[in-house]
Each structure stands twice: as C-alpha cells, then as structure tokens.
Amino acid sequence: MAQTRLKLVSGDGAEATSPRRRLIEVDRLTKTYRTRDGDVPSLKPIDLAIREGEFVAVVGPSGCGKSTLLKLMAGLIPPTSGEIRIDGKPVKEPPDDVGIVFQSPVLLAWRTVIRNVMMPVEVRRLDRETHLARARKLIATAGLEGFENKYPWQLSGGMQQRTAICRALVHDPKIVLMDEPFGALDAMTRERMNLELQRIHHETQKTITLITHSIPEAVFLADRVVVMTERPGSIAAIYDVPLGRPRSLEMMGDPAFIALSQKIREHFYAQGHLD
Numbered sequence: 001m002a003q004t005r006l007k008l009v010s011g012d013g014a015e016a017t018s019p020r021r022r023l024i025e026v027d028r029l030t031k032t033y034r035t036r037d038g039d040v041p042s043l044k045p046i047d048l049a050i051r052e053g054e055f056v057a058v059v060g061p062s063g064c065g066k067s068t069l070l071k072l073m074a075g076l077i078p079p080t081s082g083e084i085r086i087d088g089k090p091v092k093e094p095p096d097d098v099g100i101v102f103q104s105p106v107l108l109a110w111r112t113v114i115r116n117v118m119m120p121v122e123v124r125r126l127d128r129e130t131h132l133a134r135a136r137k138l139i140a141t142a143g144l145e146g147f148e149n150k151y152p153w154q155l156s157g158g159m160q161q162r163t164a165i166c167r168a169l170v171h172d173p174k175i176v177l178m179d180e181p182f183g184a185l186d187a188m189t190r191e192r193m194n195l196e197l198q199r200i201h202h203e204t205q206k207t208i209t210l211i212t213h214s215i216p217e218a219v220f221l222a223d224r225v226v227v228m229t230e231r232p233g234s235i236a237a238i239y240d241v242p243l244g245r246p247r248s249l250e251m252m253g254d255p256a257f258i259a260l261s262q263k264i265r266e267h268f269y270a271q272g273h274l275d
C-alpha cells in the first residue's frame with residue numbers, strides 16, 4: 001500500500017481505509033481455571049471481532065487475563081464457555097495460520113537460532129528448503145545475521161526475543177499473536193522493535209494482536225486498543241487510534257496521541273492501578 005494513500009482514520013479504525021472481513025471472532029468467551037484450591041475465574045464473557053489486517057493492542061492490569069485470552073486465541077487452552085472462530089471455524093487446536101510470541105522467548109536451549117526459528121516448519125512438516133531461505137531472510141531483517149548458529153545462551157535478551165519473533169513469522173502465518181514481546185527490552189531496543197513491527201505489519205498486512213503493559217506502545221502500534229478490567233477480565237473499552245500510518249516516534253508528542261494515552265491511563269487510575 002502506498003504511503004500516500006494512508007489517511008487519518010476516524011471512527012472505526014479498520015473500516016476507514018477499506019472494509020475488511022472479520023477474521024477473528026471472540027464470542028461470549030469465558031475462562032475459569034479449575035485448580036486444587038478452587039476455581040479461578042479469569043475471563044468474564046468477552047466479545048471481540050478483529051478484522052483481517054487489523055492491528056489490535058490489549059492493555060489491562062497484571063493478572064486480568066490477557067495471556068489467558070491470547071492462549072485461547074492460539075488454541076492452546078480450551079474455553080470454559082463461548083468460542084473463538086478464525087475464518088468462521090471454531091478454534092479447537094492451534095491453527096496452522098497463527099504465529100505466537102510468548103511473554104518470555106521460550107527458545108530451546110539445545111537448538112541454535114536457525115533451528116529455533118525453523119521449529120514451526122518442522123512441527124507443521126512444511127517444505128524445508130523454501131522455509132530455510134525465509135528463515136535466513138527474517139533473521140537478517142531482525143539484525144541477527146551472523147548469529148544463525150549461536151545458541152540462546154550466547155544471545156542478549158533482546159536478541160532472544162527477536163529470534164522468537166522470527167520463529168512466529170517463519171511459516172508466514174496470517175495471524176500473529178504477541179504477549180508482551182518487548183517487556184524485557186531496554187527502552188531504545190524496544191522503540192526499534194516497535195518500528196520494525198510496524199514495518200512488518202505495513203508490508204505484510206498481517207493481522208496482529210499485541211498484549212502490552214505500555215500504553216504508549218499500544219497507541220503507537222495499534223489500529224484499536226482494547227482496555228481490560230481487573231480479573232476476571234472483561235473489556236472495559238475499545239478505542240480507535242486516530243493517527244495515520246506510517247507512524248514516527250515523534251508522533252508520540254501529537255496532541256491526539258497524548259489525549260488517547262491519557263484516556264486509557266484513566267481506566268487504571270479508576271481501578272486503583274498504575275500500570
């Protein structure tokens with residue numbers, strides 16, 4: 001998409017540029033963990049529709065159920081009630097078309113960078129040669145060229161997380177789910193990764209859901225920001241981000257950026273949390 005065609009969105013973020021179909025539908029979804037010490041209700045009924053190509057950020061207090069929501073979307077755990085549909089099909093197991101970046105990088109210590117990145121290809125029994133070329137390209141883009149044959153313990157935390165992001169993208173999934181992928185990074189690396197993620201989204205038009213503790217990060221990257229309540233989490237509000245694309249870091253000083261960040265922050269003050 002040419003940059004000149006991008007315009008300021010207003011109202012419904014995704015539909016302002018082009019009407020897109022709903023790709024992910026979260027329908028009356030609840031989750032209660034059953035433990036030996038009793039039930040832990042984690043999600044109250046959640047309804048959410050995410051359009052193809054949309055970038056949605058989710059913010060909320062610690063322990064409100066954000067990771068739970070992402071794991072449900074990834075088909076890693078079953079809902080207690082309600083369902084999630086991707087492309088109209090109920091999610092019952094991890095779908096092929098989804099890439100996930102976990103809250104910590106969870107790389108396999110005995111595998112090199114390239115072999116960690118190739119994991120989803122092996123698991124899905126996809127063509128090795130074409131995907132190996134793709135893996136190398138992703139690794140280069142992530143600034144990890146020359147580190148293909150290193151082990152996770154030979155990498156910095158940021159490099160490990162970038163490896164995990166390459167792994168989530170290697171099979172070219174339509175949907176990418178990210179759980180605080182930049183939480184452990186220093187502020188400058190984090191900003192670089194934000195720009196990189198924006199570039200990936202812009203070039204590939206993937207549908208991305210990002211969980212973050214950073215309100216500025218959510219506003220900077222997303223088309224819409226979902227604000228969750230305390231546990232059991234439900235949706236307190238959904239905000240369209242009224243900023244054009246591509247976005248530069250300077251836009252964080254834009255009055256619209258500051259106003260929306262403040263509005264989101266007020267939810268946490270209201271709940272007694274400084275997130």
Ligand SMILES: Nc1ncnc2c1ncn2[C@@H]1O[C@H](COP(=O)(O)OP(=O)(O)OP(=O)(O)O)[C@@H](O)[C@H]1O
Pocket residue numbers: 033034035040041042060061062063064065066067068069103231
């Ligand atoms: N496997 C589990 N068994 C029992 N309870 C769980 C399990 N996983 C999560 N929980 C509980 O569910 C609630 C939501 O957890 P979740 O990890 O989804 O929160 P979160 O919003 O991602 O928090 P954070 O921002 O700290 O990562 C928490 O109270 C947690 O203790």
Ligand SMILES: [Mg+2]
Pocket residue numbers: 066067068103179
């Ligand atoms: Mg979490």
